[in-house]
Amino acid sequence: MDTQLKFRIKHWLENDPDPHTQHELQALLDDGNETELRQRFCGRLAFGTAGLRGVVKAGPMGMNRLVVAQTSAGLGAYLKQQVKDVESRGVIIGYDGRHDSKQFADDAAGVLTAMGIKVYLTYKVAPTPLVAFGVIHLNAAAGIMVTASHNPPQYNGYKVYWGNGAQIIPPHDSAIAAYIDKAATQRISLLPLEVASAQGTLEILGDEYYQIYRQGVKHTAVLQNHTQPQLVSLSYTAMHGVGAEMAETVLSDAGISKVYSVAAQREPDGDFPTVNFPNPEEKGGMDLVIAEAQKHGAMLACANDPDADRFAVAVRTVTGNYEMLSGDQVGVLLGHYLITHAPKNKHLTCTTIVSSTLLSKIAASLDATCLTTLTGFKWLANAGMAAQNDENQCLFAYEEALGYMVGSMVWDKDGLSALVAFAQLAAELASQGKTIWDRLEDIYRQHGFHLNTQVSIALKPTTPNIGAYLREKLPSMIADKQVLSCDDISCGLRTFRDGSTETIDLPVSDVLIFKLQGGGRAIVRPSGTEPKIKCYYEVVTTMTDQDTLKSVQARAQAEMDAFILAHQASLPQ
Incomplete structure (x- = not known):
């Protein structure tokens, strides 16, 4: 073991206030596990x-x-x-x-x-x-x-x-x-x-502070739609996190009394014993809350992640089963609902470059504003703050990874206020004899069915840098679709099919966005350090009079599968 590494370990042991981690490090020293020690101290x-x-x-x-x-x-x-x-x-x-x-x-x-x-x-x-x-x-x-x-x-x-x-x-x-x-x-x-x-x-x-937040949610201007809350029933899980007490309280404050918490997941537990991965997006993550919803015949099965900043929901279908909504679907539903109920000076919405383009279309049709930022709530909140003014206050922001900001009491994603807003939307629809699925269908019939998918593609170690490859010669076609424009966020430039360009006002990021004929989109986030890229795809399909949600989704999924296959095949191997 070299002198420098020995010195760093000695310095660490002398300053570490925790006997447990001191012992852990000393055990590695005593065992002569230099490989592990180098990994621990490599940066x-x-x-x-x-x-x-x-x-x-x-x-x-x-x-x-x-x-x-x-x-x-x-x-x-x-x-x-x-x-x-x-x-x-x-x-x-x-x-x-x-x-x-x-x-x-x-x-x-x-x-x-x-x-x-x-x-x-x-x-x-x-x-x-x-x-x-x-x-x-x-x-x-x-x-x-x-x-x-x-x-x-x-x-x-x-x-x-x-x-x-x-x-x-x-x-x-x-x-x-x-x-x-x-x-x-x-x-x-x-x-x-x-x-x-x-x-x-x-x-x-102390508790009085928690009550101030509670009262803030209760009196938030955009959460005052109390249309027949007794019509809503929902199961809820905190996923062994910290959300249950406040979630149940703010729902009760909104008049939503038929709430069935998953007892096995209600209390904080750092071992997360009933889930393989404490994330409602992961396979199996929603199983217990859906089972609880089925037990009570509830309208919704709702979840917060363990720190309660994200919100997820599965909705009962006509057959009595429950289908999970995507983050984009929840974002579009909440955005449409909030815009149509907002005061005249509160019509500013925000979403990210990898989220569905549907919210921007809804906003435009309702004379509202929709900003698009880089991925992450740090960008959404700061952009919304900077753009709002007395005539146009920030109403809503979302990203597809189950993050929603309802109003501007909290300038970050808040799974608790999002839970209340979604329950209030469901209640209003129920009072009209409608469901969440009916509202989604109405939106899709007006603006087209939007399907969004994220794929990580592992490439061979010998594959050339994907970003450099794509920038050297921008593709004119992706799958069988013409590329209408390419946004290169790394240099803030949008290049159109005819070669003309315009600047993009976004912070620098290694992202390429290809907008395609027919409304589709492919986004590529290359990795400069490993042969891997993350791709985000969007397919937009017209919903005909003969279509049902099921039929248009099947058609869009088939188009998406072919799209992804063709795009991957076009990349260097």
Whole structure:
């Protein structure tokens, strides 16, 4: 083992406050497991726009108490440099129900209060939206949420919000990362929480704070449609996360009383014992909540992910079975519903480049505005904030990965307010003798059936760089469709079929968007480091008078399958 690696391990062991991870690292040393030690110390868990996320383990490449302390020290130093009154404005910190989350939140609070920065710490587990909400409500300089969202049990994370209540975007992410690197070379002080509390630099946010969020949802302007809520029945699962208590409460506040929670998944449990992967999008993730819905004959089967910022729903069909809606379908339904009920000064919606184009068409038909941003709620929230004005306030934002922002009380995805909005939509439709499926069909008949699919394509190690290959000679055809334009987000340029160009106002990202004749679309996100690309496809099919939802979906799926096959075949092997 070389001297530099030995020094880094020694430095780590001397600074690690956790006996458990100290022992874990010492055991690797005692066993002479140099391969594993090199992997643990080959770099540092990357801090980006989503903060940190990784497997809980000893060393700088894992999530652990020392990494959290160093991250908090770096964040605190950056805040002091950027925000003149950070000490008094403070930072709000919350945490989910994973095994290490409370300890990590306590450590972050100990580091920041030792730096003289006031901390507001939730007294128990909290849904992520409550922390994003708290940044604005408390006028805090920043927010920290300790969560790994819907990742597997061995993961944890550290999510950062800026003082505007939205997730951080460049240049804050890279600047904070540089401050963290500096903090990692220094000894870090943690103030005991009882000392911080006695000094007045730590304030515990008790139940009254949770009630403020609850009342905020109850009085949100776009959640005031109380059309016969008694007609709705739904099953609900928190997926062993932290959403159940607040979800049941805000539904009750909205008059929705027929709510059947999945008892086996209601309480926080960091082992997630009843699911292979705690994500409602994953196969089997919705099985128990659908079974609960069938047991009661409920209209909807609803889920939040473990930190309750995402929302998923399966809807009962005429045959009594339940079909999961895609993230795009939920986004389109909520967008259409909210636009048609919104005040005149609240018609700004936002979606992402990889989400369905259907929301923008709906918005245009209803004299509303729809912005398109890069993927991720950090972009959606910041873009919505920047674009709104007194005449056009932000109403709704969504991304296809089950993330929805209803209104602007929370400038991030909020699975709790989305749950209430969807239940209110279902109630209104039921009062008219209609279903969610009827509303979807009406939308598709007006704007076309939109089918969206995401595919990751693994290529051979010898395959040339896909991005460079496509940019060198832009394709004129994809499958049997003419390419009408290509958006190259890496240089902010849209190139049309005739060779003319125009600029695109989006942050730089390695993404190519091909818009096709007939309304279809192919999006390619190349990887510069491995032979792999992620592709997003959209097929738009006219719905005829003879079509049913089932028949048009089957036709669109057949077109999609052929589209994907032809596109993959056109790429270099």
